[in-house]
Amino acid sequence: MEDFTISTGSIHDIEILTRHRILMWTEIYPELADIAAASGETTRDWIKVKLSEGSMIPFMARAADGKVAGSGCVLIKEDQPRPTDKSVYTPYLMSMYTEGEYRKGEYRKKGVATGIVAASIKWCREHGHGSITLHASREGRGIYEGFGFNPTNEMRLSIP
Numbered sequence: 001m002e003d004f005t006i007s008t009g010s011i012h013d014i015e016i017l018t019r020h021r022i023l024m025w026t027e028i029y030p031e032l033a034d035i036a037a038a039s040g041e042t043t044r045d046w047i048k049v050k051l052s053e054g055s056m057i058p059f060m061a062r063a064a065d066g067k068v069a070g071s072g073c074v075l076i077k078e079d080q081p082r083p084t085d086k087s088v089y090t091p092y093l094m095s096m097y098t099e100g101e102y103r104k105g106e107y108r109k110k111g112v113a114t115g116i117v118a119a120s121i122k123w124c125r126e127h128g129h130g131s132i133t134l135h136a137s138r139e140g141r142g143i144y145e146g147f148g149f150n151p152t153n154e155m156r157l158s159i160p
Contacts, residue, residue, distance in 0.1 A: 004069055004112055006119040009053050009058030017058055018044040022098035028137050034069070035121070049077045050075065061098075061112045070098035070112035074120050091124045093117065093134040102112045113143050121147065127141060 009017065021043055024037040037117040050056035055077075061070040072095055079090040096116065124132050133152070136144050 003064055004110075004115055006059055006061050006115045009060040011048065013060055014044060014047055014051065015067075016060070016068050017047050017071055017073065020099055021047070021095045024095055024097045026105075057120075057123060059116045059123075061107075061115055063107070065117065069100065069107040069110075070096075070116060071097040072113070072116040072120060074123060087129070089119075089129075091129045091132045093120050093132055096134075096140060112138065112145070113140065117143060117147055129146045 007066045018040060022040060023034045025039075029036070044137055047056065051058070056074060057073070057074045057076075059072050060068055063069045072093060075092045075094055076089050077092050079088055096113055098107050098112045100106045121132060134144065135148070136149070
């Protein structure tokens with residue numbers, strides 16, 4: 001395992017965060033690669049707003065040479081009140097991406113995602129959040145299960 005520094009990112013990382021989000025979608029759904037690529041401007045604008053208002057906290061993994069090895073973000077979403085949580089603000093882990101070719105590469109399988117998830121959980125704990133949610137790709141499930149994430153009963157309907 002290589003050494004990576006995990007730190008919170010900033011508005012200065014917007015191009016990397018945008019690129020990583022698009023690449024994440026492209027790897028999960030290769031058939032949507034063109035649509036994902038075309039969403040770049042909208043994605044960048046959305047990330048910029050969320051970073052500016054402080055509702056998105058990016059985590060950047062940097063290798064010893066300063067290169068970005070990966071990133072992920074905690075988005076603080078407004079949700080409905082629940083009996084188990086008094087806060088209506090819920091952290092959501094999203095846009096997890098590690099540099100390198102799909103399933104292999106310079107930084108894959110070397111602890112980048114694990115470091116980002118650990119930093120995200122720590123940040124949530126330090127900011128008084130009692131839970132964190134995410135949608136996991138098939139390839140990412142093992143990482144999240146290793147931290148104790150459990151599947152929920154969420155369902156989805158696509159409305160044409």
